Amino acid sequence: MIFVTVGTQAPFDRLLEYIDDIFYQLGEELVVQAPNSAYTPKNFTILSFFGSS
Amino acid sequence: MKSGKPMRKVLAIASVGGHWVQLLRLKPILDKNETVFVSTHKGCRNMVPKNVYYNTVDASRWSKFRLVLSFIHLFIIIIKERPGVIISTGAAPGLMGIVIGRILFIKTIWIDSIANVEEISVSGKIALHFASRVYTQWPELESSNINYAGSVFS
Secondary structure (H helix, E strand, O other): OEEEEOOOOOOOHHHHHHHHHOHHHHOOOEEEEOOOOOOOOOOOOEEOOOOOO | OOOOOOOOOEEEEOOOOHHHHHHHHOHHHHOOOOEEEEEOOHHHHHHOOOOEEEEOOOOOOOOHHHHHHHHHHHHHHHHHHOOOEEEEOOOHHHHHHHHHHHHOOOEEEEEOOOOOOOOOOHHHHHHHHHOOEEEEOOHHHOOOOOEEOOOOOO
16 A cells, blocks of 8 residues: 655645556555645545544 | 642644644653644544644745734634643744744743754744744754754654
8 A cells, every 4th residue: 555645735736647647557555645636636536634533 | 739830731733734743743741731732624633632622724924814813813722721831843823822922921832843954944933033942853953042852753
């Protein structure tokens, strides 16, 4: 499993696009925290915030 | 309560994200006192279930109006809680807390984020004028008025 996270104040859509492009090469489950993103990935879902419960 | 000094209430404030994570790294020490937490994302409340928690607006130097809102809200929180110490790991809302602490004669501690390796943060430089103590997490940045005592990850 690969955990991807970006900063809390600004989006980082370029990173999400790159990961989307190489998704099948990675062959791993992705967990992605990325708030305020304009980009919608084709291959994985984005969660805006992980809180512990 | 036993005789001697009563335990001081601590108000611990940090913006959500890395600043908040660094603040939570201090929780074992903070837990020795009654600690009230303040952050900027509702999800933070669940991370300190046994503490009083206030959620406030996120603000930065790029959102001046929100800085004013943050200042006013934090002022109300601090008046209500009357902490003996205010501690922050950043960023702008934490700095507001430090400034309010100075105004109200409350002891304040600024811990500059570990992300600031080359020089102390913009907020940290301002905090130097207001905080009772300022800490860096990098020995190279220690100076006459900036203390170094390790990092939150060591």
